[in-house]
Amino acid sequence: MFRPPHKTWGDSRQQREHRRAANLRIILLDCFEFARPNGIAKSCRMAPSKLGGDNSTSGGVGRGGRISAPPGSERAHSDCLPRRGIESPLQAQSTLFIELRLPALPHSTTPLTLLNSPQQSLVPCKTRTIPSNMSQYPTILLRAETKPLEHRSFAPSTIAALVKAGYPVEVERSSPKPELRRIFEDAEYEAAGAKLVPEGTWKTTAPGTKIILGLKEIEEEDFPLTNDHIAFSHCYKNQGGWEKVLSRFPRGGSVLYDLEFLVDEQGRRVSAFGYHAGFAGAALAVKMWAWQLQHPGEQLPGVEQFTEGRGYYLNEDQLVKQIAEDVATGEKILGRKPTAFIMGALGRCGRGAVDLFVKAGLPESSLVRWDINETKDRQGPYQEIVDQDIFVNAVCRASCSYSLKLRMR
Template sequence: MAPTVLHLRAEDKPLEHRSALTPTTTRALISAGYKVNVERSPTSAIRKRIFDDSEFEKAGATLVPEGSWVDIPSDHLVIGLKELDETKDFPLKHSHVTFAHCFKNQGGWEKALGRWSRGGGVLYDLEFLQDDKGRRVAAFEHPDGTPLPGVDEFTDGKGYYVSEDEMLQQIRGDVARGEKIAGRRPRVLIIGALGRCGRGAVDACVKAGCEDILRWDMAETAKGGPFTEIVESDIFINCIYLSEEIAPFVNMDSLKGSNRKLSVVCDVSCDTSNPHNPIPIYNANSTFDKPTIQLSLSNPPLSVISIDHLPSLLPAESSDAFSNDLLPSMLEIQNRSSHPVWQRAEELFRKKVATLPAELQKVEHDEHV
């Protein structure tokens, strides 16, 4: 029997340096009998993969041209991280393992999901790969969401940090400078503090020198917002996994009181285009080169950080952690028709496709493949 072929695509998103597969997990997959093709890393500095092509080659992978996934046989599986280029609309005939951000009625979800429906392909959305207890099999935990100035200024133009220590060194300096000005260290409120991302936020805030940290999760938010505790904190970090409509944690009316100390909101969850976004005070994502959105408020000014791929600040560490967590499921992907993780993911895909307008469900010929 011919081996199952996995095709790791290059990422389209600017300043995305992470990788769904690492040289280590690639080696493990090849040892298990898979064939792994890896697209060469983009030469552009803003899209260059954190791992060198040579590392994948040494692990046993075959290097192939960037963007070649569109022309590979339909039975090859395409592996990636961030959503595909939104400017392209040709139907997708392959099975893709990636984050697509189209299962929760986000803006443009019909167009994104319809590409797989029209092409006869399948989307195994990484956000919805779950074990038997309903927990995600892999999720990005770092970085934490601690507010950061423009990244290039502090990373020698790389756009990312080589290590957590490098990032924390810079943040500790920022906290110390702020303490001199304010006469105290900031109070931080983290919602989702018991989850993967939230635990990372707490850990990094502690390492950065923040001592007054409110750790909130479902019990603390059960009464429904908006919450005055957020407004009275200096920094609010949102790390929840939004699965249903909930009352806003904070809104523009709650920010107008005289008791506001809040000056930074870091929305790690970034449900910007979700109709149930619990932080409806902004409507656009920020970027690594322009990491903050300034709201029309003063005394104090209020900035929002809403970078939707924040873990790419630590691309090596976050890729290693995510890919290692994903590996047990990837080792079973050749048995996806019977393996529970992949079965559930495909069933969810079919269920979501059934909600598409009829014209987007029709399989059509794709001249690109």
């Protein structure tokens, strides 16, 4: 059982001063269009996980917690003391309540509230406010992604918005390795106002001095993390190794803000990529279907073969055009267009899959769309699934993975 240190925010005065200087004012509100012209942001929150939390009441369970304060609260809290052990990733860091206001000027005082709340019981915290003589926003360091075939990153336009809002931004240079090369050129970030730094700079950054921004999770290493991180960590649905990943934050006196739990004041996720996951997954399904018709028994090659060696498509139009050609090729061999079954068709992922099929030329008559209403009163197995050429499962399973299954007739 993983247990955090006594203090989740670090014990040294220096760390606390750094925390006060950064003090969570960023949360990338400018990136996600929360900022108001007068400098006051929407009240937003990081929602607790649906596995154990409540999206509408205070005290929910989930890392990152919510970003919204109890009514009337005008204080800043930190140095919160956890009072129970950690038995699941949903408890690994406390629920965080924040009233967040972006100051109109960098030196303005920012009132906010941080409350530590494991499992719906609030823990008293010490009070701290942000000094009015703060000279600048904390520096944001966009790290280079390290997962193979992960070419995505925050766009230069996002960096430009942060720079315009007053944040100093540093961007690590893209890896020269083809499988890690960022889809955006380094020069685009420099033109947006960012300072370019060597790849891996975030690992040697002084404690508490910068906010480390990334898209996907960092590599699984053992050294403590001494700067706050913003990213998708993929830890809160019992993924393997979550204890090791999350333990690095309290050991280093830092905080993880998981983008998966960032929602607006209506409880809607701000940074959800399920639609695009379904869109890309359906494209892969069509490509696999066409490949199996042309090359029975042969493994589908890597994406490099279909993208002139890049490993990624330049834009959606290029992808859709190629998938439409795959549909046409398969239709010539099979004598008809493929049929597709989408399980979970009303969700984000399912809607993305449906849109890809439509854009690729599949008529409505070729699509079977199921959601909860089609299965709530019926026990499987479902013959309708195996009757189709392509099956896309867009329902999150216990392992939180999406599956694509194909059946050749």
